Amino acid sequence: MTSTATTSTGAGGAATTPPTPPPSPPALSPGELSRWAWRQLTSMRTALVLLFLLALAAVPGSVVPQENIDSVKVTAWRRAHPSLAPVYDKLGLFHVYGSVWFAAIYILLMISLVGCVVPRLRIYWRAMRAEPPRAPRHLTRMPESRSFETDDEPDTVLEHATAVLRRRRYRVRTVDGAVSAERGYLREAGNLVFHFSVLVVLVGFAYGQLFGYKGGVVTVVGQGFTNSLSQYDDFAPGALFHPDDLAPLSLQVKDFHVSFLTSGPEMGQPQSFDADVTYQDGAGGRTRSYDLAVNHPLQVDGTSVFLVGHGYAPVVTVKDGNGDVAYQGPVVFLPQDSSFKSIGVIKVSEAKPDQLGFEGLFLPTYGFTMQRGPFSQFPDVLDPVLSLVPSYGDLGLDSGAPQSVYSIDKTHMKTFKSSDPERLGPVARIKLAKGQTVTLPDGKGSIRFDGVDRWVKLQVSHQPGKGVALVGVLLGIIGLMGSLFIRPRRAWVRATRRGDGRTVVELAGLDRSSGGDLGDEVGDIEQLLRSPVGAAPDARPSPDRRTPPEEPS
Amino acid sequence: MTPADFAAFSNHAVMFASIVYVLAFLAHIVEYAVARAVPTDVTVAAPAAVPVAAGSGAGPSNGETALDEPAPDDSAGDADVRVEKWGRIGLALTILGCALHLSGLVTRGLGADPARVPWGNMYEFTLAGTFGVSAMYLLLMRRYHLRWMGLLVTGFLVVVLMLDVLVLYVPAGPLVPALHSYWLVIHVLAAVTASGAFAVGALASLLYLLKSRATERGSLRAGGYLARLPELRVLDRVAYRVHAFGFPVWTFAALVAGPVWAEYAWGSYWNWDPKEVWAFITWVIYAAYLHARATAGWKGKLAATIALIGFASLLFNFVGINYFFGGGSLHSYAGR
Numbered sequence: 001m002t003s004t005a006t007t008s009t010g011a012g013g014a015a016t017t018p019p020t021p022p023p024s025p026p027a028l029s030p031g032e033l034s035r036w037a038w039r040q041l042t043s044m045r046t047a048l049v050l051l052f053l054l055a056l057a058a059v060p061g062s063v064v065p066q067e068n069i070d071s072v073k074v075t076a077w078r079r080a081h082p083s084l085a086p087v088y089d090k091l092g093l094f095h096v097y098g099s100v101w102f103a104a105i106y107i108l109l110m111i112s113l114v115g116c117v118v119p120r121l122r123i124y125w126r127a128m129r130a131e132p133p134r135a136p137r138h139l140t141r142m143p144e145s146r147s148f149e150t151d152d153e154p155d156t157v158l159e160h161a162t163a164v165l166r167r168r169r170y171r172v173r174t175v176d177g178a179v180s181a182e183r184g185y186l187r188e189a190g191n192l193v194f195h196f197s198v199l200v201v202l203v204g205f206a207y208g209q210l211f212g213y214k215g216g217v218v219t220v221v222g223q224g225f226t227n228s229l230s231q232y233d234d235f236a237p238g239a240l241f242h243p244d245d246l247a248p249l250s251l252q253v254k255d256f257h258v259s260f261l262t263s264g265p266e267m268g269q270p271q272s273f274d275a276d277v278t279y280q281d282g283a284g285g286r287t288r289s290y291d292l293a294v295n296h297p298l299q300v301d302g303t304s305v306f307l308v309g310h311g312y313a314p315v316v317t318v319k320d321g322n323g324d325v326a327y328q329g330p331v332v333f334l335p336q337d338s339s340f341k342s343i344g345v346i347k348v349s350e351a352k353p354d355q356l357g358f359e360g361l362f363l364p365t366y367g368f369t370m371q372r373g374p375f376s377q378f379p380d381v382l383d384p385v386l387s388l389v390p391s392y393g394d395l396g397l398d399s400g401a402p403q404s405v406y407s408i409d410k411t412h413m414k415t416f417k418s419s420d421p422e423r424l425g426p427v428a429r430i431k432l433a434k435g436q437t438v439t440l441p442d443g444k445g446s447i448r449f450d451g452v453d454r455w456v457k458l459q460v461s462h463q464p465g466k467g468v469a470l471v472g473v474l475l476g477i478i479g480l481m482g483s484l485f486i487r488p489r490r491a492w493v494r495a496t497r498r499g500d501g502r503t504v505v506e507l508a509g510l511d512r513s514s515g516g517d518l519g520d521e522v523g524d525i526e527q528l529l530r531s532p533v534g535a536a537p538d539a540r541p542s543p544d545r546r547t548p549p550e551e552p553s
Numbered sequence: 554m555t556p557a558d559f560a561a562f563s564n565h566a567v568m569f570a571s572i573v574y575v576l577a578f579l580a581h582i583v584e585y586a587v588a589r590a591v592p593t594d595v596t597v598a599a600p601a602a603v604p605v606a607a608g609s610g611a612g613p614s615n616g617e618t619a620l621d622e623p624a625p626d627d628s629a630g631d632a633d634v635r636v637e638k639w640g641r642i643g644l645a646l647t648i649l650g651c652a653l654h655l656s657g658l659v660t661r662g663l664g665a666d667p668a669r670v671p672w673g674n675m676y677e678f679t680l681a682g683t684f685g686v687s688a689m690y691l692l693l694m695r696r697y698h699l700r701w702m703g704l705l706v707t708g709f710l711v712v713v714l715m716l717d718v719l720v721l722y723v724p725a726g727p728l729v730p731a732l733h734s735y736w737l738v739i740h741v742l743a744a745v746t747a748s749g750a751f752a753v754g755a756l757a758s759l760l761y762l763l764k765s766r767a768t769e770r771g772s773l774r775a776g777g778y779l780a781r782l783p784e785l786r787v788l789d790r791v792a793y794r795v796h797a798f799g800f801p802v803w804t805f806a807a808l809v810a811g812p813v814w815a816e817y818a819w820g821s822y823w824n825w826d827p828k829e830v831w832a833f834i835t836w837v838i839y840a841a842y843l844h845a846r847a848t849a850g851w852k853g854k855l856a857a858t859i860a861l862i863g864f865a866s867l868l869f870n871f872v873g874i875n876y877f878f879g880g881g882s883l884h885s886y887a888g889r
Contacts, residue, residue, distance in 0.1 A: 044844060044847070044848045045848065045850070045851070047844060048841055048844055048845055048848060048851060051837050051838075051840060051841040051844070052837075052838075052841060054837055055834045055837040055838055055841075055866075058830050058833060058834050058837075059830075059834065061825060061830055062825075062827040062830040062831060062874075066825060068825075069824065069825055069826075097825055205823070214820065214821055261726070261727065269726065269727070269729060270729065270730055271727060271730070272730050272733070273730055293730075294730045294731055294733065294818060295730075295731070295733055295734040295736075295817050295818050296817075297817060297820060304816075304820055305820075306818075306819065306820035308819065308820065459819075459820045460820075461820045461821055463821060463822070466816065466822055469812075469822070470809075470812075470813070473804075473808050473809050473812075474809065476804070477801055477804055477805055477809065480800070480801045480804060481801050484797040484798075484800070484801065484843075485797070517790060
């Protein structure tokens, strides 16, 4: 603005009278500018806008799959939207809650909060020690006021009023023939405590996010795991986490029990599941046993172990083309639905001359219809069947590229031809009931379904700072209740002797909260002042005092 | 009685509760239909003068409606008595409906084998949530004289209960293992209480917006529904009070009980699960409402709008998450 004014004067202002430059605000010095910015940032409006931005910014994280919550889903999403994925990556939409823009909003909000609360702390400190303000000259101008007459001396009335108001937990002082009273000082304290507690929660949360970790491990029943990075199937460490922070812990899953409803409308719904585990903490710690169940985690040295899922691991024996046992043991299959129809792959890299792969379904209770194909009728193991597509060739494991254990790289794998392409499709599929063996064509080998093991998914997590967050949020609720429910009120009582010897008592009240109304506070105080129980013995109610109070003039 | 008997009883109780709510709704309609016939000067003055006779020294005015005293004009007085009568019938029927609703809820819990809290799936959450709305309305009746809200509350209850029975019904059954925790009682009870308060608050805010718009446009017809509502100031204050009650309870439900249970059940107190995220979003919006009410330029209509946005996000969290996100949410067992 200032620069435009200068140019116009310089260009055409030689002959004519120089136009008066438009009134422009003087340029702000850096100090003024920063003070202005600070005032803007800490204003309530900005805080409101930031609150809305925070709410809005949290939305995409609930819509787009998040890397640190469900990375499998993110991978699937990337595959389904190849053109959008890079854009989303740039915007950090797979990491919303760790993204720069999300952090920017809440950090600004925190700064705004501090900027709002700190000056109020000073004001509150002063208000806290201040005496109730003097009675205004015209009490009738207050939102609510009353007056009545009495024969008592003004001093007696004021003494009585002081006692009444003190009993109602007002802070009271008497100046110039009037009592001033104020209560509800803790409201603002509650408000400040609440805002402070938001910071406490954030610190506790951030601490846990930075130094904590969370990992998942699938363990076949009968096996165990030790708490080291290599054991985890998935692991999400905090930014400042160090592998040395892993608590020494080893754990064996001894047994696993699950029961499903066998009748009723909710048939097949799990009723309960729990695992018997034994564990040792530290080097040479004693072995203890524990019943691990949903809602019943194991806690060792601040590390928690949770039972978060379970499934089936069919045990198979695979012989290769040479007739040697190339694999023997359980293979983890992942349940797909509540019937525990599970998918999985068996990769037999030891098989010679060709490596073998099997990909397909495990059905704990086999069922088949032409429409649905093979499916599971019930989640428990009643009639377990493996339905697999065998293949042979090179699994590609030697290339060094990381592979999922739940899928087969089929580039160098060949399937077998179906015996009845018309009815069964072109690719051969084998069906194995428990105890059965199927020999593959062309002498490629054989597979035997020995039995079914179960596996449990354990989640191991360590989140320091959760106590801080909990204390913070409880403190916040206490503060919140104080700030919402404590009524900041002022009351005044003035007693003046009139010419005829009677005393006029005026009283008024004011509620200082934003949503406040006085209710019947002034009426209640009036009642108490009119019926002085024991406070002023000579002031008994006389008939004329029962008349309705006079209208204020 | 066997669990099956209880379950059957529950279904009947819920059906009868719905019918009684319909009758209550009709009674409130009649109340306002009768009120339209009343001469304008009386009607506008009467219910609008609900609490707080400000500034006057006219005796203890503690929010009694002016309807308690018969009006001087006979015909108007007669109509007023009829308005009052239908209003009271509506309220009485709502109380009866609420009692039936409660019995339906309790027997639903006894109808499961083993007996349990009656909130383990979407049908039951809705049943409990609507009960929360109904109970909250009746509980706050004494303090805030909410009968003017009766029409909207009973209408809301009828619609939601019908949808619940028609769309969400599942037979009574045991809980899934994830819900085997006493935190289910605490967490859901708090969430239902807060939701009930927020629903009542949202209705008050909605009426505030409608009335203030009608007032600004000058389309406030004397004797009409909006004209018979309390003054804007009172609507705003009731909305604030109810929200102010709901907010700490919601804070407890969503940010204390929820995380503590999540810590036990899922191993992490905050998982950024869609339901958690939306509970947080709801919390932030209601926090914004409380701030907006104290901010110049935001109080009044804008604040009321924020309250409605908050309720929309609450509803979306309750229904939308389970339908749109389904298995993607850790709360998916709440679906069916």
